[in-house]
Every structure is written in C-alpha cells, then in structure tokens.
Amino acid sequence: MRGVRFVQKVSSSRGFARVAPYVLPALDRAVHRLTRGKVLLSAQLLPGVVLTSTGARSGLPRRTPLACMPEEGGNSWILMGSNFGRPGHPAWSHNLLARPDAVINWQGEDIAVTAGLLKGEERAAVWKAVVEFWPPYAAYQRRVEREIRVFRVVRKHAER
Numbered sequence: 001m002r003g004v005r006f007v008q009k010v011s012s013s014r015g016f017a018r019v020a021p022y023v024l025p026a027l028d029r030a031v032h033r034l035t036r037g038k039v040l041l042s043a044q045l046l047p048g049v050v051l052t053s054t055g056a057r058s059g060l061p062r063r064t065p066l067a068c069m070p071e072e073g074g075n076s077w078i079l080m081g082s083n084f085g086r087p088g089h090p091a092w093s094h095n096l097l098a099r100p101d102a103v104i105n106w107q108g109e110d111i112a113v114t115a116g117l118l119k120g121e122e123r124a125a126v127w128k129a130v131v132e133f134w135p136p137y138a139a140y141q142r143r144v145e146r147e148i149r150v151f152r153v154v155r156k157h158a159e160r
Contacts, residue, residue, distance in 0.1 A: 049106050077152070078151070089146065
C-alpha cells in the first residue's frame with residue numbers, strides 16, 4: 001500500500017503532469033504493440049485500455065492508452081479526460097464527442113464500444129467513485145478550470 005501512495009503522490013505533482021503525457025503513452029503504445037496487445041505498462045498500476053477512436057477532423061484511427069475504471073458486469077468502463085491535470089481536454093475526448101463508436105483493447109481483447117459523456121448527477125456519482133478509485137484525479141481537477149470529462153464506454157452487443 002505504501003508504494004501505491006507514493007505513486008499517487010508523484011502522479012499528482014505538476015512535474016509529472018509536464019513529463020508523463022509525452023513519455024507514458026509512447027511507452028504504452030510500443031509495449032502494447034510489441035506484445036500483441038497482451039501487456040500495457042500503465043495497467044500494472046491502474047487498469048487500462050487502449051482506445052481506438054476515429055479522429056474528429058481527420059477521420060483516421062487514433063490509438064490512445066488510457067487508465068480506466070472497469071464497472072461491474074464487464075460490459076462498461078469509465079474513462080477520465082484528465083489529461084494529467086493539464087488545461088485542455090485531451091484529443092481523444094474530442095474524438096469520442098464527435099464519433100462515439102470506438103474500440104477498446106481490454107486485457108488483450110478488442111471490444112467494440114459506444115461512448116457517452118456523463119453529465120449532471122450521473123457524472124457526480126461516477127466522479128466520486130473515480131476519486132475513491134484513484135485519488136490523484138481530485139488533484140488534477142483542482143489544477144484546471146475546466147470540468148474533467150468523464151465517459152462511460154459500453155460494449156456493443158451483437159444485433160439479434
């Protein structure tokens with residue numbers, strides 16, 4: 001538990017927010033590709049997915065490793081647009097707003113999902129759970145003026 005608290009403290013820092021967005025996603029993408037989707041480095045600490053969304057402007061596939069909070073039942077995940085506590089919303093969140101159909105790679109399995117931005121009371125309830133799950137998200141929110149976007153991505157079920 002002590003190690004987790006140390007990592008939480010480090011990941012809440014402004015220095016981490018300056019460096020991590022450039023280093024962690026690149027490492028995650030490389031390791032994920034090299035292991036054919038079996039390993040995501042950041043998921044050694046927090047559950048994680050690789051989100052493949054469609055670029056809002058380009059229409060091209062965009063792969064982004066993200067921490068997530070899996071929900072009970074195994075059919076939905078919460079994604080936080082914290083951007084490591086930096087001022088702007090992350091690009092992937094713009095992509096999901098424009099084109100909510102996406103794919104996540106969860107524990108080596110590609111899963112078609114639909115994303116929805118949470119608002120109001122639903123967002124407030126999920127945000128509370130998110131901060132209990134990983135307290136640094138509260139530090140990220142305190143550092144920025146924008147409201148951090150919170151998405152629920154839900155597995156698409158086969159049409160019957």
